[in-house]
Amino acid sequence: MDKEMGLKLAVCHDLLSVKGGAERVVLTVARAFRAEVFTLLYDPSQAFEEARGLKIHTLGEWKLPQDRRFYPWIYPFFHGWGILKFLGLDLRGYDAVFTSGKLGIFAKGEVTLHYCHSPPRFLYDLRPIVSLYLGRRYGSPVRALAELWWGGWRKMDEWAARRPDLILANSLEVKKRIWRYYGREAEVVYPPVKVEKFRMKGGGEYFLAVQRPSPEKRIELLLRIFKRLPGERLVLVGSYIDPDYTAWLEEKMRGMGNVSWLKEVSERELVELYAGCKALVHTARREDFGMAPVEAMASGKPVIAVNEGGVRETVVHGKTGLLVDPPYLKNFVRILRGFDPSLFSPRECRRRAEEFSEERFVRRMKELLGRMLG
16 A cells, blocks of 8 residues: 555556566566555566566466467467456455556456557557458467457457556557547556666667567668668567567578577676667567657667657657658668767766656556546
């Protein structure tokens, strides 16, 4: 319970067994308000250190298999199970409920605040891309079954989105999606970044990309760019659960001596990677918000990103990085060839990142919860 506000808050989120921007938000809220957390899976060895010391309730005993080749077949059942678990969760006795995630949204309390990282993109704007990928990887029958499941899930998702008392969007980009797909207004509250943990260091020997390697992140574009830049080094950080897609990317990288893929790194290692890079390269398709660009700026590093999505709300073109217009392959190659990071002020980058600090986020959350509870 938060003693300052006298608030008993419950936090509901899909999984805490991964390290991502959504999990950062959830843990920041839980720690700031001393809230209890309800989640489907929690593995301390795979979660952020900030989860330790929190009161975390896991909703059942579902265990995913070690062999990730089975994940595409298990996920529909896991998602269905998760929806039922959150729908059946009794949250009476809590002053308010903070929900997050595509499954967490199904939880409901007396007063409910949903933090939307995005309406599930595989159900909406990225559905054609994901469907095409499934068809190529697993064949038409799997694609047809997925389409059937997505159709039902989309209806349930639209129903669930009508239930929260207030929806928060993590960017203006996501605010527009919420209106387009849910027909609801949302308030923008940018996610928090622990700016103080990043350190500034001059120079840089490589370009860095920190993004989960999945089709919507356009990793193939990254590889095509650096295939044309054999004299420049790229370090890619991030892992993906689909072993087929991972194997496909590894095959694409074969023979590219200037590209390194680090699938798992510690937080300390990530901080050092940011500090040692020339710049962050970001190619994600209409990114919701994008934590990595802000983390790079917190490290005093410029960001070179596609001019689309939430990154347009964080990177100041010409001051803290460059926003690249299509055609992407041609323009990224032109910009990265002989790129001079000294043209950008590390202090200017850091100042911009501070506008997305954890302190500002918590202050805004307290204002909103105070307003909702009167």
